[in-house]
Amino acid sequence: MDIFIAIVQILDSTIRLSVPLLLACLAGLYSERAGVFDIGLEGKMLVGAFAGASAAAVFHSALIGLGMAILMSVAFAMVHGFASITHRGNQIVSGVAINFIAAGSTIMLGQAWFQQGGRTPALQPGERFEAIIWPGADAVRDVPIIGPVYSELISGHSILVYIAFLMVPFTWWVLYRTRFGLRMRAVGENPAAVDTAGISVAWLRYRALICTGILTGIAGAYLSMVQNGGFVKDMTAGKGYIALAALIFAKWRPVNAMFACLLFGFLDAASIRLQGSPLPIIGKVPAQFMQALPYVLTVILLAGFIGKAIPPRAGGVPYVKER
C-alpha cells in the first residue's frame, strides 16, 4: 500500500510539473505548424509569469493577473511576428533576442518596481488560483485505490491544470476539424499554395502566433501564480526548451504532445523523488542524469534512431511572394 501511495504521489507531481510544459508545447505547436520556428517560448513564458504575478499582486486579483500574463506574452509573440513574418528576419535569431529581452527586463523591472531582488511580492490567497476540490473528494479519500486516485490525482488542482489538459483535445479539434486549422497546417507545409488560394499567409501566421502567445501566457501564469506564490527571477529555468524538445518528440501532434510532456514531467518528478535513494537493479541514478534525459532522448529521436521526426516543411523559411 505504501508503494501505491508513493506512485500516486509521483503521478500527482508529474501532472503538476508537466502542465507548464504542456501549455508551452501546445503554444509552440501552433506557431511551428504555421511555419514559424519559435525558440522564444522560454522568454514568453517568463514574461507571462512576471506580468501575471505583478498584476495579481498590484490589483489583488488572480484573473487580472492571468489577463496581463496573456496580454504581455501575446505582445512578445507579436514582436516575433513583426521580425520574422513582416520583415522576414531569421526566426531563430528573433527567438533568441526575445529570450534575452524577457530574461533581462523581468528582473530589472521587478527590482525597480518591487525592490525585492527581482522577486514580486508574495501572492495572498485570492490573488492566486486555488485548488479546486471536486465533489465527494474528501468522502472517498479512504476508499482503497479509487480514493487516492480520485482525491489526489483528479481532484485538487487549480483551474489552469484542467485548462491545460482540455487544450489538448481542443487543439486537436482546431488543427484537424476547423478551416483555420487546415489552412494553418497548409501554411506550414506550402505557403505558396495557400497564397494562391487567396488567403493571406502573413495574417494566418500572425493568428497562429497569437495562439502561441495566449498559451505561453497561461503557462507563465501557472508558474508564478499556481506552482509558486510569486515571480522569481529565471523561474522558467529552461522549461521553454524542454517544451520545444517535447514538441519534436511529439512530432508536432497535440495528443502526442501531451504524452511527451507527461513523460518529461514524470522524469522530473522521479528525479526529485529519487534524490539520493537507490533504485532496484540499476542502483543509484545521479540527479543530473535524470535532468539531462529529456534532452538526450530528443537528440536521439531527432537523429532518427527511434522513429523519425519530420518538421513542417516550410518551418523557418520566411515567405516571399512572387519568387
Add this chain to the structure above:
Amino acid sequence: MSTPYAKLPAWADYGLIPLINLSVAFIVAGLVVVLVGENPFRAAVILVEGAFGKGTGIAFTLFYATTFIFTGLSVAVAAHCSLFNIGTEGQAYIGGLGIALVCLSLDSTLPWWLLFPLAIVASAAFGALWGFIPAYLQAKRGSHIVITTIMFNFIAASTMVYLLVGLLKPLGSQAPQTRNFVGGAELPKLNWVIELFGAKIRSAPLNICFLLALVMAFLVWLLIWRTRLGYEMRTYGHSPKAARYAGISETRIVLTAMMISGALAGMMALNPVMGDQHNVAIDFVSGAGYVGIAVALMGRLHPVGIVLAAILFGMLYQGGAELSFEMPSITRDMIVIIQGLVILFAGALEHMFRPYIQAIFASFSPKSVGIEAIKGKGA
C-alpha cells in the same frame, strides 16, 4: 544568404545600416531606463566612464572583450557555413573541462609557457568534440543543428554539474568547483601595457588570452577569405546546392566548420579559467556563449567587426557593473536587455530600415543604388 534587396554602396551596407540598427537598439534600451525612473543620458555617461575612465576599467573592459571575441568568432565561423551554432555556451563549458584536466594534472610541474599551449589544445579539442556530435547528426542523420546544439547546452550543463559536485571536487570541500590551480596555470597579466600609457591599475584580470584572441581573429579572417576551405564554407553557406554541384562534400564542410566553431568556443574558457578564477566552477561561462551571437551579428560576421563588437560588449559589462553601483535600480541585467535588443535589431530586423535608406540613396543618385536585385529566398 542572398539579399532580395537592391545593392547599396559598401560603406552604407557595412557602416551606416549596422550603425542605425545599433542606435535603435540603444534608444529602446534608453526607454527601459526611463521606465525604471532614471535618466538614460546620465546612465550612458556613467557606463562609458566606468568602462574607459580609469586604467582598471579599461583592463576589465578588454578582459570581458577577450571572452566575447572567442565566442563571437565561434558563432561567425559556423554562420559563414549557414549553420546557427547556439551551442557555443555548452562548447565553452566543456572546453573548461579540458583545461581542468590539463591544469589539475600538470599545474605544479610545468611552467605557464608549456602549460598554456597544452591547455589551448585541450580546450579546443573538447570544444570541437562538443561541436562535432551535433554536426555529425546534422550532416549524416539530418537533425536540425539549432535544436541539437540547444539540447547539447543542457547536456553539457548537467555533465559539468555532475563532474563538479563529484569527481572534480577536492575531498572535504563543499563548493562545487575544482581546487584552485597553482603555479603554471596562472597566465601572465597584460596590465603593464595599459600602465605604459600612464594609467594606474589596481588589479584586473586582463591577460595574454587577449593576444590569443586577436591572433585567432586574424586566423579566422585568413581561413574564411583566403583559403580554399573558407571558400568552400562560404559557398556552402550561400547555396548548399551549388556547393554540391561543385563537388564539395557536405559532410566534410559541416563537420569542419562546426569543429572549428566548437574549438574557438572551447578556447574561450582559457580566459576566465586560467586568466582570472584559476579554477573551474559551476556555470563559469555565465552566458558568454549567447553574447557571442550578439557580437557576431553586430560585427556582421567579419573578424574586425567582431573584435569591435566584443569591445563594445566588454564596455557594457564593465560599465554596467559601475552603473548598477551608481544607480541601484539599474541592475546588471540591463546588459542582458541590451544584448537582446542588439540581437533583435542587428539580427532579426536587420533589413527593417534598408528600404528607407535605399529610397533616400535613390533620390540622391539613382546610379549609386544599382539595379534592383532579383528577389530570392532567405531575406
